[in-house]
Amino acid sequence: MLDKLEMFIAVARESHFGRAAQSLGITQPSLSAGIKQLEEQLGVQLIFRGSRFGGLTPEGQRALIWARRIVGDARQLRDEMRATRTGLSGQVRIAAIPTALTWAARLSAIFTEKHPNVRFTILSRTSREILTMLENFEADAGISYINNEPMGRVSTEHLYEEEYMLVCSDNSPFASRSEVAWKELDGHKLCLLTPDMQNRRIINKNFMDAGIAPEAWIESNSIVALIANVETGDWLTVLPSDIAHFLSGGKPVKVVPLSGDAQTHSVGLVAPYREPHTPVIDALLTEARRLPGAFDRKS
Structure with missing residues (x-):
């Protein structure tokens, strides 16, 4: 029956028989x-x-909850038996918000040093997509905000507090400043992440709290695209500190702290709540708990 339950979960996830079949x-x-x-x-x-998928029946809605639970338990049994026999191994899929991809890289690199038989796939997704992927078994863990919007029943490990920076070209009047106030960005040409990104919603709120409502003339779901626009000299963007410094290295741009009372937000590793977790996810949560301190010591 297990393979049939996986088929059922795929159809519910894709809302389309053809796409579900293709995914399997x-x-x-x-x-x-x-x-x-x-x-x-x-x-x-x-x-x-x-002639096509018409949704789940009421019985199907209830069965989907059981199907996910049963398939999850079966996978956990398989992983525990494999870990007992050969140690930690397998493929781990991490879905990360774009601003946290550097942390996903650090976590996977440190983890594979200790557990060389574990492989990683790292995907860039919005915070809402991450929760859906965890629920539908499309991702094993995520890196996302853990204190800003409802997350449901998940296990989390804090990684860092997100602080925001202005990224401008070397020729910008802001480039020589030690800090810039949020309200000073009013009227300037901004390129920002798209509104479906939680980071953009946080930035919008920070602007509102500063009493301004600047308009983004360029929006993208790619941070690389934002930095590329800043390099032209006319554009400004706002990014979290870690990804801003990483992508700005070696480029003719400056990273300047934004001052004011803007609230920081916690980003962490997120995994579906299970007791116990699979051995790999349990070890990943443990490594995430150690990562901020280990990274601070190396900095």
Whole structure:
């Protein structure tokens, strides 16, 4: 039944039989047959369907909760038995907010030094996408904000406090300043992350708290694109300190602290809540707990 439950979870996630089949690497007829067999085994209809996916039935909604729990438990059993036999191994998928990709790199690098049989896939996603991916088993862990918006039932380990910096070209009038107030950016040409990014929502609030509502003339979901615009000399952007310094290195731009009473926000490792966690996720949470101190000592 386990493979049928995974098919059912995929259909619920994709809301489309063809995409669900593709995500599992099987044909659509095989997927449809598997769902039908699962419905026969459970004695209920799980999905409304005619010529296309029509949503989950009330029974399907309840079954989805159980399916996720059962599949999660099965994967945990497999991982624990494998760890007992060969040590930590396997593939870990981390979905990280774009501003925390440097921390995802640090965590994965340190972890693989201790556990060389573990491989990582690191994906850049919004905070909302990360929670959905964790729920749908598309990611094993995430790096995201842990104190700004509702997260549901998850395990977290704090990594760092996000502080915000102005990034400007060497020719900007702000380049020689030791700090810049948020309100001073009013009327300047800004390029910022897109509104679906939680970082952008935080920045918007900081501007509002400073009593201004500046307009972003260029928006992108890529921080690299923002830095590239700043290099032209006419644009300003606001980024968290760590990623700002990392991407500005060797470029004709300056990173200047933003002053004022803007609230910082905690970023950390996020994993689906389970007791106990799989051995790999448990070790990853432990490593995340150590990472800020280890990084501070190396700085």
